[in-house]
Amino acid sequence: MTYILEVVKKSIAALAILIVCGTASPQTSDPWWKHALVYEIYPRSFQDSNGDGVGDLNGITSRLDYLKDLGVDAIWLSPIYPSPQVDFGYDISDYEQVDPQYGTLANFDRLEAESQKRGIRIIMDMVMNHTSDKHPWFIGSASSKTNPKRDWYVWRDGTAPGPGHPPNNWQSIFGHSAWQYDAKTGQYYYHKFYAQQPDLNWRNPEVQKAMFDSVRFWLDRGVAGFRLDAIPTLFEDPDLHDEKVLPGTNAYGDPNLDDARTNNLPEVHDVLRELRKLTDSYAGDRVLIGETYLNNIHQLEEMYGLKQDQLQLPMDMQVGFINKLDVRLFRSRIQDAESELPAGDQPLFVFDNHDNPRSIDRYGDGKHNLAIARIVAAMLFTTRATAMMYYGEELGMVTSTPQRVEDVKDPIGVTGWPKEKGRDGERTPMQWDAGKNAAFSTAAKTWLPVANDYKTVNVKVEESEKASLLNWYKFLIAERRKNPALRDGGLTMLNTDNTNVLTYVRKGTPNVIVALNFSAQPQTLSVDWKATEVWTLLTDADSLKETKSLTNLTLPAFAVWIGSAE
Numbered sequence: 004m005t006y007i008l009e010v011v012k013k014s015i016a017a018l019a020i021l022i023v024c025g026t027a028s029p030q031t032s033d034p035w036w037k038h039a040l041v042y043e044i045y046p047r048s049f050q051d052s053n054g055d056g057v058g059d060l061n062g063i064t065s066r067l068d069y070l071k072d073l074g075v076d077a078i079w080l081s082p083i084y085p086s087p088q089v090d091f092g093y094d095i096s097d098y099e100q101v102d103p104q105y106g107t108l109a110n111f112d113r114l115e116a117e118s119q120k121r122g123i124r125i126i127m128d129m130v131m132n133h134t135s136d137k138h139p140w141f142i143g144s145a146s147s148k149t150n151p152k153r154d155w156y157v158w159r160d161g162t163a164p165g166p167g168h169p170p171n172n173w174q175s176i177f178g179h180s181a182w183q184y185d186a187k188t189g190q191y192y193y194h195k196f197y198a199q200q201p202d203l204n205w206r207n208p209e210v211q212k213a214m215f216d217s218v219r220f221w222l223d224r225g226v227a228g229f230r231l232d233a234i235p236t237l238f239e240d241p242d243l244h245d246e247k248v249l250p251g252t253n254a255y256g257d258p259n260l261d262d263a264r265t266n267n268l269p270e271v272h273d274v275l276r277e278l279r280k281l282t283d284s285y286a287g288d289r290v291l292i293g294e295t296y297l298n299n300i301h302q303l304e305e306m307y308g309l310k311q312d313q314l315q316l317p318m319d320m321q322v323g324f325i326n327k328l329d330v331r332l333f334r335s336r337i338q339d340a341e342s343e344l345p346a347g348d349q350p351l352f353v354f355d356n357h358d359n360p361r362s363i364d365r366y367g368d369g370k371h372n373l374a375i376a377r378i379v380a381a382m383l384f385t386t387r388a389t390a391m392m393y394y395g396e397e398l399g400m401v402t403s404t405p406q407r408v409e410d411v412k413d414p415i416g417v418t419g420w421p422k423e424k425g426r427d428g429e430r431t432p433m434q435w436d437a438g439k440n441a442a443f444s445t446a447a448k449t450w451l452p453v454a455n456d457y458k459t460v461n462v463k464v465e466e467s468e469k470a471s472l473l474n475w476y477k478f479l480i481a482e483r484r485k486n487p488a489l490r491d492g493g494l495t496m497l498n499t500d501n502t503n504v505l506t507y508v509r510k511g512t513p514n515v516i517v518a519l520n521f522s523a524q525p526q527t528l529s530v531d532w533k534a535t536e537v538w539t540l541l542t543d544a545d546s547l548k549e550t551k552s553l554t555n556l557t558l559p560a561f562a563v564w565i566g567s568a569e
């Protein structure tokens with residue numbers, strides 16, 4: 004085996020990237036999604052092509068070369084369907100069209116064709132739990148108690164006539180009662196999210212049929228799969244028992260509640276099995292990805308289906324949303340994904356999305372945020388999981404939370420102000436260069452303001468700086484693709500008593516060793532692994548570039564060392 008090590012001289016920070024050449028991509032019969040990088044695009048915020056201050060499909064198409072260069076295998080498009088935009092697309096009023104703000108079906112087809120040319124697949128966001136209250140189904144349903152669509156939603160009498168007497172104590176995730184009174188028919192409808200997002204009644208078979216027809220519509224158009232929004236919440240207890248009241252109150256001032264009656268009911272799995280049959284009836288390894296915030300690995304395991312007949316990739320939120328750099332927690336959660344899931348269940352890790360403050364802020368300590376972002380990226384790309392990331396994560400884009408309630412666009416930020424300021428902060432426009440609006444848009448005003456740091460944190464600047472976070476991502480993504488141990492090797496945790504450094508091996512010939520210092524102090528360790536030859540693949544510490552041994556390795560504060568060992 005010949006390795007050509009080329010030290011890339013960096014100009015700014017103490018970052019050394021060592022590039023290994025000579026390893027071709029291994030060819031296996033694995034489905035494409037098993038080794039994929041899925042990149043979430045929030046369409047409003049990625050690229051505006053028509054100068055209205057809102058991102059659109061043609062904008063995304065114009066940036067495909069960037070995504071290809073980064074190493075993206077699939078784009079997950081947050082909803083692009085027609086929508087009143089109360090929840091910025093998660094309130095859908097037509098499942099088989101494109102919102103004119105984002106373009107047309109022809110623009111979508113062009114995006115798909117151009118993506119395909121570059122080996123990039125498209126994954127649609129499918130919101131099956133609820134529709135918009137402006138969807139014709141709900142308009143019909145709300146029009147009278149005898150309308151054929153009445154039972155497509157969850158309607159119930161209150162505990163007493165008139166408003167103010169909801170059927171039970173269930174709450175919306177977005178604050179206050181989950182029941183909305185409808186004066187016209189004198190009943191309440193259930194909404195897990197905003198009142199403008201009435202829940203569909205999945206106990207009615209017509210609902211499943213209609214929704215599956217829309218799934219077919221997009222499969223026929225060639226999409227590679229779906230990210231299933233809020234999928235554990237499809238069903239509620241039909242007897243409407245109250246949720247158990249827990250101590251304390253939430254950001255909206257409501258009592259904390261258990262969610263056993265409204266979340267993760269067993270009936271969800273029946274729907275998932277049927278949906279999987281449908282997607283499996285199409286050629287091309289179509290994939291089902293789940294938005295699955297669950298309590299533990301065993302609940303996650305159920306989402307794959309005991310016969311692996313449900314989701315291929317339920318998101319493992321247990322890892323990416325630990326929200327503190329705690330070595331023990333990361334070790335045990337990554338280990339769970341490795342050993343608690345049956346063989347064949349492929350984990351999916353994700354650290355960032357459009358619903359949470361950006362990972363650089365959730366994990367950063369305010370002083371070493373970039374170094375910590377490099378640690379997060381290292382975990383995302385050197386474990387065995389399929390990787391999912393969010394636009395701008397690769398640049399170190401930060402959360403830019405509105406300072407005044409009158410600037411807030413996300414309704415929960417208004418309801419919950421100041422405790423809950425909403426999700427605008429993680430949805431600001433992509434930062435392409437240091438020009439007007441970071442080259443996101445030519446508009447006088449963009450839908451959300453561009454973050455203040457765009458002159459230094461942007462694609463153009465970071466492409467030109469060898470030591471940038473963008474180049475760190477690119478290196479990791481490329482290495483993961485071509486390095487057989489990173490691609491296929493099993494993972495074993497090493498030095499498991501160490502509470503400062505997370506160390507693991509990915510097995511192969513050669514093995515890959517990963518050591519991540521989660522602390523602000525230098526840490527010295529001897530890696531529990533026997534090797535006769537050791538060399539560095541990637542590190543951000545100058546002092547570790549020439550590492551030749553796993554004994555007495557000293558990692559500076561928050562340093563990453565990734566090496567090969569034979």
Ligand code: NOJ
Nearest residue numbers: 090093130196232233358
């Ligand atoms: C999860 C989505 O990610 C979030 O943005 C949305 O508000 C809710 N589901 C409701 O659809």
